[in-house]
Amino acid sequence: MKLAVTALAISLAGFTMAGAAQAQQITGAGATFPAPVYTKWGEAAKAAIGIELNYQAIGSGGGQNQILNRTVDFGASDAPMDPAKLDSGKLLQFPTVMGAVVVIVNIPGVEPNKLRLPGELLAEIYEGKITKWNDPKIAEANRDVKLPSLAIAPVYRADGSGTTFVYASYLSAVSPTWKDKVGANTSVRWPAGAGAKGNDGVAATVHNTRGGIGYVEFAYAAQNKLTTVQIRNKAGVYVSPTMEAFSAAASNGDWANAKNFAVNLIDQPGEKSWPIVSATFIELPKDPKDPARSANVIKFFDWAYKSGDAAASSLEYIALPEKVKDAVRAAWHAEVKAPDGKPIF
Amino acid sequence: MQQAVAAPARSAARTRRTPHLGDALFAGAARFAGVFVLVLLGAIIVVLALGGLQAFHAFGPFFLISADWDPVQNVYGAAVPIFGTLVTSILALIMAVPLSFGIAVYLTELAPAWVRRPVGTAIELLAAIPSIIYGMWGFFVIVPIMAQWIQPHVIDTFDGIPVLEDLFAGPPFGTGIFTAALILAIMIVPFIAATMRDVFETVPAVYKESAYGIGCTMWEVMRSIVVPYTRTSVVGGIMLGLGRALGETMAVTFVIGNTNRIATSLFGPGNTIASIVALEFPESQAGSLKLSSLLALGFILFVISFIVLAISRLLLRPRLKT
Numbered sequence: 001m002k003l004a005v006t007a008l009a010i011s012l013a014g015f016t017m018a019g020a021a022q023a024q025q026i027t028g029a030g031a032t033f034p035a036p037v038y039t040k041w042g043e044a045a046k047a048a049i050g051i052e053l054n055y056q057a058i059g060s061g062g063g064q065n066q067i068l069n070r071t072v073d074f075g076a077s078d079a080p081m082d083p084a085k086l087d088s089g090k091l092l093q094f095p096t097v098m099g100a101v102v103v104i105v106n107i108p109g110v111e112p113n114k115l116r117l118p119g120e121l122l123a124e125i126y127e128g129k130i131t132k133w134n135d136p137k138i139a140e141a142n143r144d145v146k147l148p149s150l151a152i153a154p155v156y157r158a159d160g161s162g163t164t165f166v167y168a169s170y171l172s173a174v175s176p177t178w179k180d181k182v183g184a185n186t187s188v189r190w191p192a193g194a195g196a197k198g199n200d201g202v203a204a205t206v207h208n209t210r211g212g213i214g215y216v217e218f219a220y221a222a223q224n225k226l227t228t229v230q231i232r233n234k235a236g237v238y239v240s241p242t243m244e245a246f247s248a249a250a251s252n253g254d255w256a257n258a259k260n261f262a263v264n265l266i267d268q269p270g271e272k273s274w275p276i277v278s279a280t281f282i283e284l285p286k287d288p289k290d291p292a293r294s295a296n297v298i299k300f301f302d303w304a305y306k307s308g309d310a311a312a313s314s315l316e317y318i319a320l321p322e323k324v325k326d327a328v329r330a331a332w333h334a335e336v337k338a339p340d341g342k343p344i345f
Numbered sequence: 346m347q348q349a350v351a352a353p354a355r356s357a358a359r360t361r362r363t364p365h366l367g368d369a370l371f372a373g374a375a376r377f378a379g380v381f382v383l384v385l386l387g388a389i390i391v392v393l394a395l396g397g398l399q400a401f402h403a404f405g406p407f408f409l410i411s412a413d414w415d416p417v418q419n420v421y422g423a424a425v426p427i428f429g430t431l432v433t434s435i436l437a438l439i440m441a442v443p444l445s446f447g448i449a450v451y452l453t454e455l456a457p458a459w460v461r462r463p464v465g466t467a468i469e470l471l472a473a474i475p476s477i478i479y480g481m482w483g484f485f486v487i488v489p490i491m492a493q494w495i496q497p498h499v500i501d502t503f504d505g506i507p508v509l510e511d512l513f514a515g516p517p518f519g520t521g522i523f524t525a526a527l528i529l530a531i532m533i534v535p536f537i538a539a540t541m542r543d544v545f546e547t548v549p550a551v552y553k554e555s556a557y558g559i560g561c562t563m564w565e566v567m568r569s570i571v572v573p574y575t576r577t578s579v580v581g582g583i584m585l586g587l588g589r590a591l592g593e594t595m596a597v598t599f600v601i602g603n604t605n606r607i608a609t610s611l612f613g614p615g616n617t618i619a620s621i622v623a624l625e626f627p628e629s630q631a632g633s634l635k636l637s638s639l640l641a642l643g644f645i646l647f648v649i650s651f652i653v654l655a656i657s658r659l660l661l662r663p664r665l666k667t
Contacts, residue, residue, distance in 0.1 A: 059627025068631065153516040158603030160416075160628025183417035186628040194518045194614035195603030197624065201484070208489045209518050 026296050029056040030063015030076030033162045033217060034280045037097055038076070040311045041304045048307065051300045060162050060186065067091065067283045073297050075283040078162020079186065080262030090286045092335045093260045094328040095279035096301065098250050098318040099217055101166050102241040102276070104203065104226040106212040107133055109146060111227070113240040116141045118232040119174030119267070119275065125213060126154050126171065127178065128192030133211060141232075155205045155214035158195025160186040166266070166278040167215045173267045174275075215276075218246070219316035235271045245274035246318045255324050261331075277318070284336060291338035298332050298345045305329075390647065397641025403634060408641065414605035414621075421638035423645060425605045429522065429615035430646070433597065434590040436526035436611075441534045442583060448534070449541035450567060465542065472535035480599035483528040484520075488600055492519025496612050514610040520602035523611040528596050533586035540582025540661075544575040577660045584657030591650050594619035618646040 028038070035057035042053030058066075060077035067075025068089045075091075086093055103122065105115060121137055124130045130137060134147045157164045168184035182188050196205040199220040206212035206226070218241055221228050230238040239245045252268040255261075265277040282301065288294035305328070309319040320328075332345040400408060400421060411422025448468065452461055496517035503509040515521075548571050556566045572579065602614020603624060622639050629636035 061628035061630050065631045151516045153518055155518075158598075159624040185417045187416050187625060189413070189415040189417070189605060193604070194520055195624075196520070197598060197603070201599075204484065205488075205518065205520065208492045209516070210493075211516065212518075 024050050024296055025052045025054060026074070026293060026300060027054045027056075027072045028063075028074045028076055028282075028297075029058050029066045029072045030283075031060045031078045031162055031280055032057040033078050033099060034076065034097060034317070036219070037308075037312050037315050037317050040315065041300075041308045044308070044311060045300055045303055049299065049303050051296050051303075053300060059160065061160065064283065067285070070285065070289065073284075073293050076281065077283065078278070078280050079165045080260060080281055081283055083260060083262075086260055086283070089283075091283040092286050092331060093262065093281050093283050094301075094331060095261050095263070095281050095320060095324065096304065097312050097320065098246070098265065098277055098279045099219070099316075100241060100246045100249075100274055100277045100318070101163055101170070101215050102218050102221045102228045103213065103215050103231060104206050104221055104228055105214075106206050106209060106227065107150065108148060108210065112225075113228055113230055114145055115229040116145075116232065116238045117229050119170065122231070123171045123175035123178040125152055126156070126190065126192060127181070128154075150211040153209045153212045154190075154193030155202050155209070155212055156190050156193055156195050157187075157198070157202060157215075159197050161198075162186060162278075162280065163199065163215065163217055164188065166276060169278075170266050170276045222316050231275055233271070233273050233275045234267050234269050235273070237271045239272065239274055241274055243313070243316070243318070245272055246277050249273035249275070249277040250318050251321055255321070255327070261324075261328065279320075286335050286337065288336065288338070288344070291344045294336060295344045298336065302329065302332075302345070390644075393640055393644040393647060397637055397644045399634060399637035400641040403637075408638070409645075412605075412607055416625075416635055419634050421635065423618075423638075423642055425607055426616045426618040426621045426642060427645065428607055429601065430591055430617040430619070430649070432615070433522055433526045433529055433601070433617060434587055436522070437529035437533060437590045438583060438587055440526065440530035441537055441586060444530070445534050445537035445541055445586075448538040449545050452538075452542045453545040454563060454567070465539075468535045468538050468542075471531075472539070476532065476593060476596045479528055479532055480596040483524065483596060484599040487528065488519035488524060490519075491524050492517050500612070511609055512611055515608075515613050517612065518602060518614060520600050520614055521610075521612045522601065522608055522615045525597050525601040525615070525617070528600055529590045529593060532593060532596060533590050536589055537582050537586040540585060541575075541579055544578040544582070545571055548574050581657045581660035584653055584660065588650055588653045588657060591653060592619055592646060593617075594623050598623050618642045622646075 035055065038053065038055045042055060046052045055076075056072075060079060063072075063075040063077050064081055064085070066072045068085070068091075081091070081093055085091075103117065107115070117138070118141060121130060121141070124137070131152055133150045133152055139147055165184055165186045168178075168182065168188050171182070172179040172184045182191065194205070196202045196214075199216045202214040202216050203220060203224060203226055206214040216226070220226075221241070228241050230240050232238050248270050249265055249268040252270045252273055253263045253265045255263050258264070261279075261281070263279060265279060267275045268277070284294065284297060305320070305325045312319050329345070333343050336344055338344050404411065404421065408421070408423050409427070410424050411420075412424040413420045413422045414425060415421070448464075452464060456464065496519065499513050500515070500517060503513045552570050552574065553566055556570050561569070597617050598620040601617060601620055603616055603620060604614035605616055605621075606613075608615045622642055625635065625639055629639060
């Protein structure tokens with residue numbers, strides 16, 4: 001089924017590329033996580049600067065495959081692409097927006113943002129080592145919350161997803177055992193629990209299962225008013241998932257030293273930082289076959305950097321810091337060249 | 346598109362001038378269509394086999410029995426999805442066959458004539474419902490019922506009884522092997538019931554009437570006359586249902602729990618070949634071992650389905666001839 005969808009997406013991308021000469025159309029494919037904001041930017045940009053974005057949310061892996069094969073104008077991926085592949089594929093990678101992953105629970109009598117969980121306990125829950133909500137370790141962090149003797153039912157994303165990559169990266173950062181035994185990828189070998197498809201699947205399964213715990217993108221939790229929890233950050237402070245906490249983490253990121261802009265925003269220092277934040281990326285050919293189309297891609301994202309922050313915030317994404325946007329603009333100028341060697345931005 | 350429109354027009358023009366050429370063209374086109382199906386089938390097998398070669402090469406025969414599926418370490422095995430595919434399909438048959446038998450007996454023996462048509466049509470319509478609808482219905486209706494009502498009670502009831510306690514254990518997610526089998530059973534009932542009804546109707550009335558005449562009950566007529574007369578065709582129909590259950594993707598993906606562990610409990614989550622391919626495909630990069638393993642899984646599913654359908658054709662042949 002997905003195979004057919006992917007094939008359809010590829011053929012659609014091919015058709016639109018062939019027929020787009022008259023319209024200012026650009027095509028992209030990849031990550032599902034930023035798809036809502038790209039769609040919104042696309043609608044606004046069509047009116048503002050006359051560039052129409054055709055974005056196919058086929059998954060980060062699919063997006064990377066397609067841009068390596070040059071079937072689209074740009075690829076999009078949640079996890080930063082392997083530097084060796086970026087080099088061999090002659091791709092420039094840059095971030096667009098950031099998002100946060102939050103933990104949701106379904107425990108009778110527990111209100112949103114009341115339960116406090118240190119990252120190590122999250123790892124132990126997903127390893128199947130802690131199996132009851134009234135486990136002494138959880139109770140110790142939650143003296144003022146009444147926890148029932150209920151089996152913990154961990155729920156995870158069954159489909160390969162950037163959300164899983166971010167969440168597993170966080171568990172790897174806080175738990176050496178997790179890093180050793182499981183690690184981080186778009187899908188991992190989960191030691192315990194059950195999988196559900198998509199953010200909505202995870203949310204619905206947690207909602208249906210007494211004792212359920214799951215992780216979803218923040219936008220999804222905010223829009224559906226799910227029961228989120230506080231997580232302890234690197235500074236040892238329990239923080240609730242709020243836009244301020246996400247922005248704090250983003251501004252603490254070490255952007256200056258990140259190669260290919262592949263900044264690590266997981267478990268950032270700072271008392272206000274939410275520990276599970278990540279950026280999502282675009283991959284653009286450095287040697288475009290059709291410089292005009294690539295110029296339009298850059299024009300589109302330049303416009304989004306200038307005028308798209310409000311749209312991003314309204315969808316619960318976090319806008320990039322201004323200095324990062326300027327660094328990306330410098331990279332566009334320096335690295336994306338037309339066949340005659342002239343920069344196209 | 347343009348070519349496709351132009352070609353018939355040209356051949357039509359020629360037909361008027363030289364009828365023999367037109368005839369030859371038509372025969373050629375028909376022959377091409379026939380051969381095309383064969384070539385297509387062969388091409389699919391070859392593509393799947395070639396795509397999976399890397400995985401078969403890397404893991405050897407252990408690919409079939411290894412229960413590992415670890416994208417981080419790049420180690421893949423097919424045991425869990427194969428196990429899940431076979432167990433859900435067989436459980437589905439266990440639930441669907443008696444129900445289908447009941448439907449077929451009711452429609453051929455008991456129902457008044459004016460009921461037969463609407464009920465028969467309803468069964469055929471059930472077969473036409475897209476599987477995604479079954480998936481959504483399963484996920485939003487059946488799964489909550491299982492999670493909140495059925496599973497907690499069953500788990501509590503069997504707690505402490507050996508074997509049964511293990512067979513019905515675990516947190517009540519609502520999803521899992523049992524729920525998947527239940528949805529599959531509902532999906533394959535129309536196929537099996539329709540086949541059974543059709544073959545039951547081929548039993549000559551005189552056989553049944555003679556049996557009734559010597560005082561047989563309806564159960565005895567069904568058991569000693571109808572079922573023996575139609576046995577091979579009934580098994581063929583069941584195989585047809587099994588073939589559908591093996592390859593079902595969307596409905597199962599929604600409700601099986603999608604976990605790469607061999608579940609010892611019927612309520613435990615699992616995976617089928619189709620569901621793991623659907624879920625992992627978008628995040629598999631070209632040329633990776635993961636993509637190759639998924640294609641290898643596709644090849645294995647193809648082989649399993651092929652065997653099942655071949656058996657079904659073989660058994661249904663006597664009925665199709667008459």
